[in-house]
Each structure stands twice: as C-alpha cells, then as structure tokens.
Amino acid sequence: MLISVDNAVDEMILAKDIYNTSGVILLRKGAHLKKNYIENLKEKGIKTIYIKDESLQDNNIQKIVKEKTRKEALNIVEETIRRLPFSQDKNIKQITYVVEKIVDELLDGEDIFMNLLDIKAVDDYTFDHCVDVCVLSIILGKNLNYSRDELVELGKGAILHDIGKILVPQEILKKPDKLTYGEFQEMKNHTVYGYKILQKVPEMSENSISISLFHHERYDGKGYPNGLKGENIPEYSRIVSVADVYNALTSERVYRKKGKNQEVIEYLTTMKESQFDSHIVDVFIEKIAMYSLNRNVVLNTGVKGVVVDINKNFPLRPVVEVRYDESGQKLLRPYHLNLLENNSILIDDTLN
CATH class of the missing domain: 3.90.105.10 (Molybdopterin biosynthesis moea protein, domain 2)
Structure with a gap:
C-alpha cells in the first residue's frame, strides 16, 4: 500500500x-x-x-518506469539544464540515453495500461515535471502506435519541453500571487527561449525541438506563441500539451493546491476541441489507468477503501474494497464495490 x-x-x-x-x-x-x-x-x-499490508493480496505492483531509471533521469535533466549552454555532444547523448531507457522499459511491459498516480512529483517540481511529462507523452505515443524511434524523438522533446524556463526570472516562476500582464508575457516567452536553446543542440531533430515552442498552442488557435490551430500544431506538441497540463494540475504548486484526479480528468474532457486534440484526450482517458492498485480512495458517498482491481476498458471505474463507513468507522466485514456496476458512485479523492 x-x-x-x-x-x-x-x-x-x-x-x-x-x-x-x-x-x-x-x-x-x-x-x-x-x-x-x-x-x-x-x-x-x-x-x-x-508498505506491506497483510490484508491485501500481493499484486506485485511494478512502477511503470523503474525507480532507479526515474532518479537517473532526474539527475541528467537537472545537470543538463543547469549547464546552459549545453551544445556539447555529451549532454544530449545523456538525454538520449535516458529517454531510450525509459522507452525500452515501457515497451517491455506486457500492458501499457498504466497507473498515473505512481509517477507523481515528489522532488523539485521543475525537473520532476519534465521527467513525468516525458513518461506520460511516451505512454500516449505508444498507445498511438508510434515506432520506437518516434517514441525516442517524442521523449527527447518532451523531457526538455520546459527548458526555456531556465531563462525566466525565478521571482516570476515561483510567484505565489497572480502574475501581472508584463510578468505573464515574460512567462510565455519560455517557449521561444527553449526553442532557441535547443536549435543549438546537435542530434536534436526539428520534430523534437518544436515541442518546446508549440506545447502551449491550443487546438482552437488561442494559444501561444504563434496562435496555431488544429492539426497545424505538430502532433508531438499536441501530445505533450495534454501530458503537461495533466501533470501540472495534479502537482502541488506555490500558487495553488494540486487538483483531484477526477476534477482534472473532467477538465481535460471539457476542454476537448478547444484547448486539446479530442482524439489524444480520448486515448489518454481510455488507455491509462487513473487509479493504481492498492491506492487508498474516498468515494463520493463518504466511504473509504482501497483499489483492488482495474476495469481495463473503463479506467475511471475500478473495483474498490470498502473498509470504512461514512463516519470513519472501520468495517468488520469489508466488501467489494465495482464502480462499473454503480454509475452514481465516483472516486472523490485519493488518500495517503
């Protein structure tokens, strides 16, 4: 658990x-x-x-990416970004190496039906966010039937998508209050900064580099920096846009609390066709498990329990073993509740 x-x-x-x-x-x-x-x-x-919980079956929970690989990726991203300019071959070779490792670990899995809550941020937001968005983007790419070479190309751009923020003043990046108009314009410049940085990096394709420039474009044309619309936005950037927003909204930030998983999924669904590519959002929701096995949850009825099984065609509707009633009293006889068979019952929040 x-x-x-x-x-x-x-x-x-x-x-x-x-x-x-x-x-x-x-x-x-x-x-x-x-x-x-x-x-x-x-x-x-x-x-x-x-931790071990003898009352649960041993589901042999596996991280979607090995913890050692994830920590290695964090180190390489931090070292690479802090060493600007990093036009040396060594730096990008490290990035390529760790992205290939992530891709291969995801491709080795028998089932890409992933548990998103197992890759949440626990360290410094900026670098952790880069790794999380990379992993999410590769998962999406795999579900869109990308080849290994395409996944590596996508992953390299995704892991460096926010590199331009290194040139944005820290007082803007970490400001807890609403940004002024001028501050927001400077924040938006991170897309252009990132693109210019990556253009100088060898072994980076234009497809990878353009992710840094276009990941804040919107499907309805109201994004930045170029106001691109629909399929004029490169598909890699449309993928990273979904991964970026999901991870940002479900992470704790200096200016707001993290959102509940269910609320963030509802936001992505609501913003299909306006902010996001509808097909990519559908793949994200349909193919990726939102609640991991042995995760503690509270339902909208007030009862609490733990996820014991996943309905693979309906990732928002797992099977929950209910352990506590609405008043918080532990049940002498826990029972299983299949949310697929109880449409009015939803997971309201996850618990630690």
Whole structure:
C-alpha cells in the first residue's frame, strides 16, 4: 500500500526499495521501519513509500518506469539544464540515453495500461515535471502506435519541453500571487527561449525541438506563441500539451493546491476541441489507468477503501474494497464495490 512518509510508524515493513536522486538504494524491500529511518527519509525529500499490508493480496505492483531509471533521469535533466549552454555532444547523448531507457522499459511491459498516480512529483517540481511529462507523452505515443524511434524523438522533446524556463526570472516562476500582464508575457516567452536553446543542440531533430515552442498552442488557435490551430500544431506538441497540463494540475504548486484526479480528468474532457486534440484526450482517458492498485480512495458517498482491481476498458471505474463507513468507522466485514456496476458512485479523492 502506498502511504505518506508522514503516516509511517515503527515496525511497518517496506514493500519496495527506496532510492535517492542518484539511484542509490536508501532502504531495501523488507526493511522494518525505525523512527530514525523515517526521519532520514523526510530529510531526503522522500514523500511516499510502499508498505506491506497483510490484508491485501500481493499484486506485485511494478512502477511503470523503474525507480532507479526515474532518479537517473532526474539527475541528467537537472545537470543538463543547469549547464546552459549545453551544445556539447555529451549532454544530449545523456538525454538520449535516458529517454531510450525509459522507452525500452515501457515497451517491455506486457500492458501499457498504466497507473498515473505512481509517477507523481515528489522532488523539485521543475525537473520532476519534465521527467513525468516525458513518461506520460511516451505512454500516449505508444498507445498511438508510434515506432520506437518516434517514441525516442517524442521523449527527447518532451523531457526538455520546459527548458526555456531556465531563462525566466525565478521571482516570476515561483510567484505565489497572480502574475501581472508584463510578468505573464515574460512567462510565455519560455517557449521561444527553449526553442532557441535547443536549435543549438546537435542530434536534436526539428520534430523534437518544436515541442518546446508549440506545447502551449491550443487546438482552437488561442494559444501561444504563434496562435496555431488544429492539426497545424505538430502532433508531438499536441501530445505533450495534454501530458503537461495533466501533470501540472495534479502537482502541488506555490500558487495553488494540486487538483483531484477526477476534477482534472473532467477538465481535460471539457476542454476537448478547444484547448486539446479530442482524439489524444480520448486515448489518454481510455488507455491509462487513473487509479493504481492498492491506492487508498474516498468515494463520493463518504466511504473509504482501497483499489483492488482495474476495469481495463473503463479506467475511471475500478473495483474498490470498502473498509470504512461514512463516519470513519472501520468495517468488520469489508466488501467489494465495482464502480462499473454503480454509475452514481465516483472516486472523490485519493488518500495517503
């Protein structure tokens, strides 16, 4: 079961290895947690962990991308972006290497029906966001039947889509209040900044580079910087646009709380044809599991439980084992509720 480190207590048994940002194991699966271990994890910025829960079946939950690979990607993205200008071959070869590794791990999976909530941000937002958007974009590309070479090309552009923000003043990027008109115009310039940076990088195709310029264009032509409309926006950019907005809205930011998964999906659905390519949104919602196995959830009826099975053709309607009633009382006899058979019942929120 995935829990917040804040809720961890002595003698809980770790169910998955924990890695630091360099890909080094901090604690191995099977370790019994101690108070000093928990405090150390908090100090190192680890937000969530998997623990053993004997009442659940062992679903052998696998990360969609290995944690070690993800941490390695974070390191490479941070090192690459902080070393501007990075026109040296070494830098882009590192990016290519880690994107290929992510692509191959996703292609090796028997089923691309992924659990989005397992790739959420736990570290520095900017770099973590880049890796998350890369993974989401590759998943979408695979479901759109892209070849391996196309997935690598898409992934390289996606992982560097926000690189222009390195040239936007930090006081604008991290401002908790509403941006002034001038500040917003400067923020929008990150698309042009990024494009100009990547044009100087060898081994980057125009298809990859253009993602940095066009990922804020809108399907109705009201985006920026060029006001492109519909299919005039390159498909790679239309894919990254969906991944970018989903990840941004479900992440904690200095100026707003993260949105509930259900609310963000409703937003994507509402904005089909205006902000997003309708087909890409449909693929995103239909092919990607929104609620991972063994995830704690609260339903709109007020009861709480844990996801125990996924309805693969209906990712928003999993099977939930209800464990607590509306008043928060633990049930002596938990029961299974298949949301596919109960259309009026929805997952209202996820819990740690």
